[in-house]
Amino acid sequence: xxxxxLAVQGLVxxxxxxxxxxxxxxxxxxxxILHVAHAAxxxxxxxxxxxxxxxxxxxxxxxLVAMILVGLVGMLVYRLCYQPILRKxxxxxxxxxxxxxxVAEEGFRIVFGAQGLSYASPxxxxxxxxxxxxxxxxxxxxxMLGGAAVLAVLGWLAGHTRIGVACQATVSDPAMAESFxxxxxxxxxxxxxxxxxxxxxAGVMVALLNNLVEPGMGSVPSYKALAIIVLGGLGSVPGAxxxxxxxxxxxxxxxxxxxxLLDRDAIAFAFMIAVLMLRPQGLFARG
Amino acid sequence: MLKKPRWxxxxxxxxxxxxxxxxxxxxxxxxxxxxxxxxxxxxxxDGNSALQGAKLAVADANAKGGINAKEVELVVxxxxxxxxxxxxxxxxxxxxxxxxxxxxxxxxxxxxxAAGLFQAARIPYISAYAVHPEITQAGxxxxxxxxxxxxxxxxxxxxxxxxxxxxxVVLITLQNxxxxxxxAGFKLVAARYGIDIVNEYQYGIKDRQFGPIVSKVKxxxxxxxxxxxxxxxxxxxxxxxxxxxxxxxxxGQEGYDSEKFMEIAxxxxxxxxxxxxxxxxxDKAVTRDFIANFQKQAGFKADMVAASAYSALSVMITAMRQxxxxxxxxxxxxxxxxxxxxxxxxxxxxFSEQREVRKDIQVQVVKDGDFHRHSVLPAAELPxxxxxx
Numbered sequence: 303x304x305x306x307x308l309a310v311q312g313l314v315x316x317x318x319x320x321x322x323x324x325x326x327x328x329x330x331x332x333x334x335i336l337h338v339a340h341a342a343x344x345x346x347x348x349x350x351x352x353x354x355x356x357x358x359x360x361x362x363x364x365x366l367v368a369m370i371l372v373g374l375v376g377m378l379v380y381r382l383c384y385q386p387i388l389r390k391x392x393x394x395x396x397x398x399x400x401x402x403x404x405v406a407e408e409g410f411r412i413v414f415g416a417q418g419l420s421y422a423s424p425x426x427x428x429x430x431x432x433x434x435x436x437x438x439x440x441x442x443x444x445x446m447l448g449g450a451a452v453l454a455v456l457g458w459l460a461g462h463t464r465i466g467v468a469c470q471a472t473v474s475d476p477a478m479a480e481s482f483x484x485x486x487x488x489x490x491x492x493x494x495x496x497x498x499x500x501x502x503x504a505g506v507m508v509a510l511l512n513n514l515v516e517p518g519m520g521s522v523p524s525y526k527a528l529a530i531i532v533l534g535g536l537g538s539v540p541g542a543x544x545x546x547x548x549x550x551x552x553x554x555x556x557x558x559x560x561x562x563l564l565d566r567d568a569i570a571f572a573f574m575i576a577v578l579m580l581r582p583q584g585l586f587a588r589g
Numbered sequence: 590m591l592k593k594p595r596w597x598x599x600x601x602x603x604x605x606x607x608x609x610x611x612x613x614x615x616x617x618x619x620x621x622x623x624x625x626x627x628x629x630x631x632x633x634x635d636g637n638s639a640l641q642g643a644k645l646a647v648a649d650a651n652a653k654g655g656i657n658a659k660e661v662e663l664v665v666x667x668x669x670x671x672x673x674x675x676x677x678x679x680x681x682x683x684x685x686x687x688x689x690x691x692x693x694x695x696x697x698x699x700x701x702x703a704a705g706l707f708q709a710a711r712i713p714y715i716s717a718y719a720v721h722p723e724i725t726q727a728g729x730x731x732x733x734x735x736x737x738x739x740x741x742x743x744x745x746x747x748x749x750x751x752x753x754x755x756x757x758v759v760l761i762t763l764q765n766x767x768x769x770x771x772x773a774g775f776k777l778v779a780a781r782y783g784i785d786i787v788n789e790y791q792y793g794i795k796d797r798q799f800g801p802i803v804s805k806v807k808x809x810x811x812x813x814x815x816x817x818x819x820x821x822x823x824x825x826x827x828x829x830x831x832x833x834x835x836x837x838x839x840x841g842q843e844g845y846d847s848e849k850f851m852e853i854a855x856x857x858x859x860x861x862x863x864x865x866x867x868x869x870x871x872d873k874a875v876t877r878d879f880i881a882n883f884q885k886q887a888g889f890k891a892d893m894v895a896a897s898a899y900s901a902l903s904v905m906i907t908a909m910r911q912x913x914x915x916x917x918x919x920x921x922x923x924x925x926x927x928x929x930x931x932x933x934x935x936x937x938x939x940f941s942e943q944r945e946v947r948k949d950i951q952v953q954v955v956k957d958g959d960f961h962r963h964s965v966l967p968a969a970e971l972p973x974x975x976x977x978x
Contacts, residue, residue: 304808311800416633418821420852427855429832439832442800512797512825514853518631522795554801558790565764565793 307436308554314442314511316550317449321504322523323530323542324453325376325497331473331537332493334392335384336528338399340501341520342406343379347372347502348515349410352419361425365506369499376498377491403524410517418516426510441510448507452500453543460539465492473537522567529574535584544586549573619662620655620917622647622905623682625703626694626898627670634849635894639694639717640665641887642895645879646902648886656909663902664688668695672702679703683710689917690714690905694898697721697766704731713908713922717901718843718894721766725944730923732944734901734935736866738767741842742774743972744864744950745815749840750782752952752964753862755813759806759837760789761799761826763844768817771842775815778972787811792818797825803833811837819844824853831857838862846893851958858955862963866935867896868951870962879934891934900933907931 322344329337347368354364383402387394426440460466465488471479472489480486504523509515530549534541549570556569564572577585624643627636647663655661664686666678675695682688683706690713693700700719707714708728716724716731720738725731736744749755758779762772772789779786787809790802806814814837816826823845830839843865851858871877879899883891905922908929912921931938936948947968954963 304804307804307807308801311804314800315798411629411633416629416631416637417849420824420849424828424855427828427832429834437834439829508797511829512853513828513855514797514821514825516821518795519797557792557801558805561791562789565791566796567793 303435308558309551310436312551312554313547314445315553316547317446318504318508319530319550320543320546321449321500323527323546325501326527327531327537327539327542328493328497330531332490335395338524339379339402339406341524342403343372343376343498344501344505344523345410345520346375347505348509348519349414351506351509352421352515356422365503368502368506372502373495373499376494380490380494407517418514420513424513445507526570529570533574533577533585535586538586541584541586618659620659621662621664621686621688623664623686623688623691624694625666625668625675625678628667630669632670632696636694638892638895639898642898643694643902645883645886646899650906656906661906668699670696670699672698675699675702679706683712690909690922692717692901692905693719695719700724711919713919713926715901715905718897720770722770732926732940734904734938734946735897736950737945738770739774739974740971741864742771743778743974744966745840746775746778746782746784747966747972748864748952749813749815750784756783756785757787757812758784759787759809759811759814761802761814761816762789762791763818763822764791764793767844771817777974799826799829803829803835807833807835813837814839816841820847820850824850827854827861828857843893848890861955863953864950865893865953866951867893868962869953869960875932876934896934900935903933904931904938
């Protein structure tokens with residue numbers, strides 16, 4: 303039963319990684335930019351979630367506000383930070399992104415204080431008993447179900463709507479897509495909006511699990527999400543999701559059985575190195 | 590891999606913060622005491638708490654006529670809890686500011702780096718709450734007002750095995766010098782109190798999600814959990830343990846000692862027991878005054894870090910008063926610390942041959958969202974770290 307419980311805990315963590323990594327891999331697929339500042343949007347989502355919940359008492363409203371506002375901020379990041387330097391070599395955008403991330407992190411510290419914020423009365427904290435004697439917090443179940451629902455909806459939209467198909471076309475061949483009348487700008491804005499909104503949702507969820515948002519809460523996701531999209535085969539959405547879930551489970555078992563040797567973050571990177579040695583194209587990439 | 594550059598932090602760190610603390614009385618000359626603490630960066634919460642404590646100690650001293658009619662001036666730098674910041678800061682305090690003495694309101698890394706420099710310059714230096722064993726090993730000018738990590742861990746074993754009578758214990762250890770040294774002390778003496786350590790789990794300082802550990806601890810069914818950490822790790826850990834259905838008592842230490850801990854852990858914090866240095870229910874005037882004045886000055890409740898910084902400063906100032914009229918005779922100040930007995934908000938302090946503090950350990954328990962007295966582990970009865978027995 304313990305193994306099952308560890309696996310479930312791994313999936314909870316993996317769902318959060320998936321929500322964060324998704325936006326990152328969308329941006330990489332579209333623009334070939336490693337969008338490190340994405341993790342700052344995750345943090346911003348967490349702060350908005352706590353602030354709005356504390357002000358209104360409604361977590362649902364907070365989730366919506368966080369996703370929409372952060373989605374818009376994500377579009378702004380593209381417009382102000384990346385669009386002007388799209389023609390420069392990729393490292394320019396990477397450095398801009400790292401710079402933006404640091405500014406954001408220190409900004410959170412200045413605006414919201416170094417101590418971090420907590421929910422005044424944290425919602426969804428009651429334990430729920432599941433099959434096999436597993437007990438999860440309501441918030442943990444919400445993370446998994448929410449994550450799965452979001453991914454299912456996105457997957458359906460990508461395959462069954464005009465704009466979804468346009469996105470896919472743009473990723474595989476931007477010049478060709480444009481010649482068929484697809485607006486590249488629209489697709490990019492949409493991708494930044496969706497990716498950032500998902501990161502915000504992850505931020506709200508993590509805040510629920512820990513009851514703490516801090517200026518530095520994005521620092522681990524900032525590089526771990528990079529590891530995940532590399533594992534998933536850069537730019538692949540299903541690959542990133544699968545890699546996120548696998549990494550969550552590997553970390554969960556690793557924390558217990560390898561904890562004396564490696565800490566959790568080291569496990570993630572050791573795993574990444576091992577996979578890349580055997581499958582340099584990533585775990586789930588074709589060919 | 591991408592490493593987050595820290596140059597912005599370094600820039601802010603280079604900012605000099607000099608706080609001249611004038612009290613009502615105008616004193617003719619000043620005498621400088623250096624102070625460094627993490628005022629920005631991830632440890633800024635503790636750093637600012639420490640600074641408020643230090644400022645209060647200086648203000649109190651100046652209100653009582655300073656040091657032999659000289660006004661105490663606190664020279665403050667931000668070290669971001671980083672050794673590479675602490676080295677230039679210590680050099681600056683020694684060479685440029687020419688401080689008579691110095692106090693660290695910082696963590697072990699920064700304090701260890703600075704201690705060697707103060708020792709080499711023969712400047713009395715007190716670590717207020719950094720616990721790494723090597724700090725005081727820098728030499729005979731370096732003292733510590735915090736109970737060392739190993740001693741604190743050993744006291745945790747004494748508390749759990751003897752006072753609480755729990756024998757089947759799981760350790761959850763923070764992987765840094767603070768957590769590791771407490772785990773080492775705990776393990777060293779556990780057998781003396783009949784404690785069986787069922788399992789030990791380690792976590793990193795950035796971890797906030799403990800799902801796998803909670804699952805495993807639940808399977809271990811311990812009678813008590815000894816968990817090291819700071820309020821920002823312990824808060825999430827304890828709320829997740831309780832939500833996961835683990836009901837065994839949790840025993841922590843002074844790293845939990847912050848009102849933010851209660852805010853994060855909420856109801857789950859109730860009943861958590863910690864070994865620390867500030868007794869909220871103390872009947873001693875010096876402690877009660879400190880708690881009241883601190884809240885008035887800082888606007889938030891006093892915690893262990895604030896009390897420790899206040900106490901370290903007050904030890905230094907008292908020793909400087911005793912050392913002679915000009916308050917700048919460093920060997921005399923050193924001797925005064927080594928031989929003295931000091932009444933501070935964290936208790937009556939004396940120092941061992943190894944310049945480690947001898948003091949009672951305060952055991953506090955969370956009741957109705959506040960720390961309250963649980964019991965006291967008297968200095969004389971603390972477990973010896975010598976390997977015999």
